[in-house]
Amino acid sequence: MKQHICTHINGEATEFLCDAADTLLQVLRDNLRLTGTKEGCGTGDCGACSVMLNDRLVCSCLVLAVEAQHSQIETVEGLANGDSLHPLQQAFLDHAALQCGICTPGLLVAAKALLDHNPSPSESEVRFWIAGNLCRCTGYDKIVRAILAAADNMRTTHDGAQS
Amino acid sequence: MQYQAPTDLADVAALLASADGKGRVMAGGTDLLARFAAGMPKPDVLVDIKHIAELMDIEQASDGSFTVGAAVCGAAISEHAALCSAWPGVTEAMDLIGSVQIQGRASLGGNLCNASPAADAVPALIAAGAICRILGSQGERQVSVADIICSPGKTCLDSDEFVVSLYLPPRPPRSADAYLRLIPRSEMDIAVAGAAVNLTLDSADVVVAATIALGAVSPVPLLVPRAADVILGSKLEADVMTRFKSVVSASCRPINDKRGTIDYRNHVAGVLAARAALIAGKRAAREGL
């Protein structure tokens, strides 16, 4: 029997029907056509399916869709505000932090979780935080630089707004 | 598969009992869902325990003991300053499990009940002398973590029982723990070997209590009292540590598998245990007199 789930995705009240065994990743991609969240492994080892679930960074392949009942989910599709990019998205573009782009949505979601939690991460903190997001193209160098630059930029903007 | 998410502690055992052996408890689900993805048969009833307050709480009692809900995720444990400061080894062991994404879900209870020989948190919990509060339809019991895992993948819990919380006892001053594991990469791997050391120093930095537990070097996480005996009464001097290392290595009963060989595991368990003991010793000494 299908279950009826009411949840919030990127701030929008969203309903869907799913089987108890469906993963959140399957529902996001197949039912809701939010295909920005990628499947790279289906076993929690690559991070391409990273989303925020009730303010925690998770692999959506390791979350059951039924667990989304009455929860808050954020995906890559919710990062930009209308047509204005999140500073992390802009930094990834400016620093050429993507090549093929398949890991990019997961990395952006993970990086946002990092900066929400730690606005001034060190290089090492960035590297360990994104260790669960595999990228095979870039060697991570430009990704790490982009995240550090976005953090810098967000702090400056934030400080500027306060002063 | 039926999904249930009770909010009342009392309902869990009842749901498990009614599933007649075909029920399964899910905390973070990071092991369970990965196994479903690999084609493992699904249970008839899946009981999600994350909506029950007792399972999601960390409590510190006035005697300094902690009760950690079995489904509290790793990220929440790492964010609990008092717990991290009292039990650096237990909390760092939990923190080593998987990525930040996994930490958003994985729990001590899940890591324990998954019953993997290589579980990172389990040796640390055993060394800490942690005790499980277990609830079932027949009532409640307290079991030491060291006695939970019977064989790889199997616990001593009945099919209608589940772990509610883990109790970390109050500890004397100048006590500390540490956990180290060996993985080929810096993150994201399963331990090839792991070692937890929990110890107490006296005012002269002499070890007066020690517990050593090892992971991934035997079918179930291993307590090594013989190794503890070596450092008891010592100040972790170099010659003591050399002996300690060889006793640890000699106590291992590992297998050859894709993650490591017998020889390598024996050797590395000794290296890790010695390093963990020194870290724990330094941490305990820092606590002052």
Add this chain to the structure above:
Amino acid sequence: MSRSPNGSWRSVGTRPVRPDGIDKVTGRAVFSADFNLPDALQGAVLRSPFAHARILRMDTARALALPGVKAIITASDLPEITEDQALINGQPPDFRDMSANILARTKVLYEGHALAAVAAVDAKTAEQALALIDVEYEVLPHVIDVQQAMAPDAPVLHDSLITQGITPAPSRPSNIASRHEQVHGDVEQGFAQADIILTEEFTTQPVHQGYIEPHACMARVASDGQTDIWCSSQGQFMVRAYCARLLDMPLSRIRVTPLEIGGGFGGKTTVYLEPLAVLLARRSGRPVKIQMSRADVFRATGPASGSYISMKIGALNDGTLVAAQGILCYQAGAFPGSPVRLGCMTAFAPYDIANVKMIGYDVVVNRPKSAAYRAPGAPMASFAAESLIDMLAQRLGMDPLELRIRNAARDGTRTAYGPRFKEIGYLQTLQAAQAHPHYSAPLGQHQGRGVASGFWFNMGGQSSAALTLNEDGTVMVTTANPDIGGSRASMALMAAEVLEIDVDRVRPEIADTSSIAYSDLTGGSRVTFAVGMAVTQAATELVASLQQRAATLWDIPVDQIDWREGCAVASIDGKQEILSLSSLAAQAGKTGGPIAAHVSINAQGAGPGFGTHICDVEVDPDTGRVTVLRYTAIQDVGTAVHPSYVEGQLQGGAVQGIGWALNEAYQYDDNGAQLNPGFLDYRVPVASDLPMIDTVLVEVPNPRHPFGVRGVGEVPIIPPLGAVANAVSRATGTRHVDLPMSPPVVLRAIQRAARRRR
């Protein structure tokens, strides 16, 4: 194509945001698994649990009877490919093998070998149906090790496989598909001159390309047979050609629309799922989507060959290399076709050595058919060669870069594989390495520094580009090559450079196979060079057309018209007149209609690429764990069109090589089943394993390209194996000859060396 007075280009060499960037940071970009059609069925593939078995019987009746199952296919649904259809223009791949690889005919040859495919209303039903296909196997002995596979008593994979390249031809089948010999000078004489001879044996394990996007495709077949395929690959024309040959269809019947590709590295230069999806769609009358799981990707695609290499070098006491010899045995996987010949050609290509003899064996084993992986064949051979060079430097007490400089190939050096090098920048990479602060930085205890170099041919090939001028003066640049790492940006930059307009007025697009002429696939580091050449020529033609249109409007001879800053310029009656691109576009109707240029070429003159890497490691002497502390990749890149993406190629290639060197390997159980078909135990490098990867772009322009471009994508995966091994060897004081250098392997070497010293 004017260089500004300061010698730089106006667009080439700048770092604009890539044109497809926004789609890729917002999640809008459509990768293969993201493409859906409303009435699509889901496909699933039945795969062999055995490494080697005869298929005695296969019965699909029970599966077909399952409600929701719409079609099932097996090898009997694939056309028989005759010998004269096996090759296109006499070149590999062999389509009989490819056909038997996508669906096993009489035998399964590796665990994961496809046997049948199902289309059903949903993925769950398709999976259930797979379990209902009855297969009876006769399990056969298997072999996965290359040396064991070469033994006379080894289980034979193919009863008809007679070793090629041996005269007289052997009378019995074996697993040695071919023997390749490359002789330059006289090695016996060379070794006779040598003061020092060093010999060593090396092994490397198969490694997977490890793209994060699993293979996936969608196929739709209309009732008249017209077929559409949507997929990610390294070449939509490759997919079309391979499907047409495998399914015996005319090319005009198939349209392949390229979707965004989530990494390829050579691994997506063949087909696995597409022909199956077409057959299932044809049979069911509905679109069919098939996606691989990560385990399928590991078990049935890629990898790069594993190898056993025996190598020997001879040198004079002053360090001059006088002879080199190698026997290279590469695992082809289940069907012939390892890149061993390329290994033979590249191993010593960076050096001027008078006498070189290389013998390569292509050996089939019960593993998935190997596929191209970035500089196919070169990294393992280079690992052996660069290790020996490092051993020689240690023996001579000579700086390893000095030793390489002494022997470096220069302009005019005749390579061991034939041609003479022209305008190469190898020496410059060595000099840049010497001058880099990394090379003189102090090292601590248990630390070591390794250097190694690498060579790759780089390729040209058939390439098409269409430039069309829009009515408002913006320009479309349409090409036929999937953009794996930013090639849209480099195409736009080169077009903008020729047109002398801002790059944001140029929009690059990648067309389906019905919308543009043929192009070879994205591979061989050829796109920026060869497709870039087509784009450049098309842009040049476009400028000529624009000048012609201006001549018409001004009614003056075309040779009086210049093209400057995106405008036609002429001096008419002593007065400078200007017609901008926009006004020429707006008036196109008056001057002859729409303005466009379409260029299709077979680009020649690819410039060879050389790189030199420096790697510092620290080795934990008690556990054998290796940490990469610092890494610098230096490469002659010709001209960096978009330097950020060039750096990205160097960084990404270096890290893939580091993974190859340290922890990546296929593991098998005693039955030949893979033990680690997932990212948990197939250990690609993660961010916390690595330092920043410093890059130095040496720019020695390739004179045969309008902007001096050389391919850059493949060279950077070659040096890391040697650089890391040399660093670990120096840190531990003992030579490491087996990859990967995982902690247990390194510890064992340390312990052995300690025992030897005692």
